[in-house]
Amino acid sequence: xxxxxxxxxxxxxxxxxxxxxxxxxxxxxxxxxxxxxxxxxxxxxxxxxxxxxxxxxxxxxxxxxxxxxxxxxxxxxxxxxxxxxxxxxxxxxxxxxxxxxxxxxxxxxxxxxxxxxxxxxxxxxxxxxxxxxxxxxxxxxxxxxxxxxxxxxxxxxxxxxxxxxxxxxxxxxxxxxxxxxxxxxxxxxxxxxxxxxxxxxxxxxxxxxxxxxxxxxxxxxxxxxxxxxxxxxxxxxxxxxxxxxxxxxxxxxxxxxxxxxxxxxxxxxxxxxx
Amino acid sequence: xxxxxxxxxxxxxxxxxxxxxxxxxxxxxxxxxxxxxxxxxxxxxxxxxxxxxxxxxxxxxxxxxxxxxxxxxxxxxxxxxxxxxxxxxxxxxxxxxxxxxxxxxxxxxxxxxxxxxxxxxxxxxxxxxxxxxxxxxxxxxxxxxxxxxxxxxxxxxxxxxxxxxxxxxxxxxxxxxxxxxxxxxxxxxxxxxxxxxxxxxxxxxxxxx
Numbered sequence: 001x002x003x004x005x006x007x008x009x010x011x012x013x014x015x016x017x018x019x020x021x022x023x024x025x026x027x028x029x030x031x032x033x034x035x036x037x038x039x040x041x042x043x044x045x046x047x048x049x050x051x052x053x054x055x056x057x058x059x060x061x062x063x064x065x066x067x068x069x070x071x072x073x074x075x076x077x078x079x080x081x082x083x084x085x086x087x088x089x090x091x092x093x094x095x096x097x098x099x100x101x102x103x104x105x106x107x108x109x110x111x112x113x114x115x116x117x118x119x120x121x122x123x124x125x126x127x128x129x130x131x132x133x134x135x136x137x138x139x140x141x142x143x144x145x146x147x148x149x150x151x152x153x154x155x156x157x158x159x160x161x162x163x164x165x166x167x168x169x170x171x172x173x174x175x176x177x178x179x180x181x182x183x184x185x186x187x188x189x190x191x192x193x194x195x196x197x198x199x200x201x202x203x204x205x206x207x208x209x210x211x212x213x214x215x216x217x218x219x220x221x222x223x224x225x226x227x228x229x230x231x232x233x234x235x236x237x238x239x240x241x242x243x244x245x246x247x248x249x250x251x252x253x254x255x256x257x258x259x260x261x262x263x264x265x266x267x268x269x270x271x272x273x274x
Numbered sequence: 275x276x277x278x279x280x281x282x283x284x285x286x287x288x289x290x291x292x293x294x295x296x297x298x299x300x301x302x303x304x305x306x307x308x309x310x311x312x313x314x315x316x317x318x319x320x321x322x323x324x325x326x327x328x329x330x331x332x333x334x335x336x337x338x339x340x341x342x343x344x345x346x347x348x349x350x351x352x353x354x355x356x357x358x359x360x361x362x363x364x365x366x367x368x369x370x371x372x373x374x375x376x377x378x379x380x381x382x383x384x385x386x387x388x389x390x391x392x393x394x395x396x397x398x399x400x401x402x403x404x405x406x407x408x409x410x411x412x413x414x415x416x417x418x419x420x421x422x423x424x425x426x427x428x429x430x431x432x433x434x435x436x437x438x439x440x441x442x443x444x445x446x447x448x449x450x451x452x453x454x455x456x457x458x459x460x461x462x463x464x465x466x467x468x469x470x471x472x473x474x475x476x477x478x479x480x481x482x483x
Contacts (some may be wrong), residue, residue: 019348045481047481061392064391064395065392065395073472076469081469081472114395192478192479226479227477232363233391233395235416236420238416251478264458272456273471274456
């Protein structure tokens with residue numbers, strides 16, 4: 001834990017340094033202003049436009065919970081509360097290097113679970129390939145490997161940050177197509193980022209803050225890279241370390257136990273999500 | 275005593291990551307095995323983990339309880355880890371037959387688990403009675419908080435290492451009034467008509483209709 005803390009403190013220091021440097025961007029300071037309240041985006045989104053959802057799978061229990069809550073959302077018996085996967089024309093799944101289990105779970109979710117849920121709910125099979133959209137799985141190096149010495153943690157965190165930057169700003173996605181080989185699709189910056197910890201997700205979120213602060217590719221002015229963090233269902237009375245660090249940074253912060261809402265005014269309880 | 279025709283399974287899991295041998299020991303005691311017999315259990319399956327001395331510990335406990343087990347109708351077996359996951363064992367404890375051809379009569383049993391959130395969630399989804407025993411040696415006590423909070427709401431029985439027999443009694447009673455997972459969240463006034471995760475995602479995307 002101490003190592004992760006050190007790594008994150010380093011990153012926050014760098015972030016603050018860049019903030020000072022980027023003082024001319026004062027108009028965008030609201031992105032990280034700690035006193036800001038949670039707010040619902042008011043601009044009306046167009047469901048017909050291409051949309052890009054980015055999901056971070058944090059490995060182990062984090063991945064299990066993320067998949068569980070997405071499954072619950074796409075299979076909600078109430079259609080008004082159900083998550084429509086086809087609203088997101090491209091999905092980027094971010095996994096840590098070496099975490100093949102998470103990569104496999106993302107693949108299964110995209111290729112089996114979503115279709116299965118659709119069939120069960122609507123009673124018909126969706127064969128329209130274009131409606132299904134596209135997805136890709138991106139790998140970033142771990143912020144810290146197990147047993148990694150403490151003094152190298154800031155370096156590996158920076159390496160992770162660089163990889164996160166590349167994932168967040170990628171403009172093309174290559175898709176392997178059974179017969180025709182590889183097709184390249186253009187994608188815009190992620191509209192929405194969904195994560196539930198731990199370190200890798202934290203670094204990715206801090207990277208979005210920097211990109212939005214400098215309005216990289218219109219990240220802020222075009223309302224891209226909105227972030228949603230979901231605290232683990234296993235956290236009943238206290239936030240996790242990632243949660244504590246991100247609670248005033250993300251756009252929306254969901255908790256799964258009502259008593260956690262008292263921790264600070266930005267935390268929202270919308271029921272159990274897993 | 276002739277084996278009963280009905281199969282009732284108790285599945286105990288210690289998880290994959292941390293060592294929790296005291297839970298294995300607590301189940302392999304004369305008292306606990308007698309309690310299983312009393313409640314009509316035919317099988318006890320123990321997942322003891324892949325820690326270095328897990329297998330040795332399990333086998334030693336098995337030898338110690340050999341004479342007791344011979345008199346009992348409870349058939350005990352164990353394994354370290356299953357790469358295919360614990361789903362099949364959980365379903366066996368729930369009383370769901372593995373193959374349709376099997377004519378075996380199955381009765382709902384119980385799952386005894388360490389306080390890992392993934393295992394708890396799997397058992398809750400299957401709606402099988404669950405005894406959660408937090409590992410007292412783990413420094414991070416949020417697992418204890420989770421077990422307490424869920425026990426308070428009547429979803430699980432919060433078990434202790436030194437009182438596993440009591441926990442089994444409580445789980446047998448819980449069977450009659452078990453609560454279904456996931457909770458409908460209807461008690462949350464703001465959730466009505468706004469939705470959980472999908473609602474928040476739609477709000478952020480500006481999908482307002």
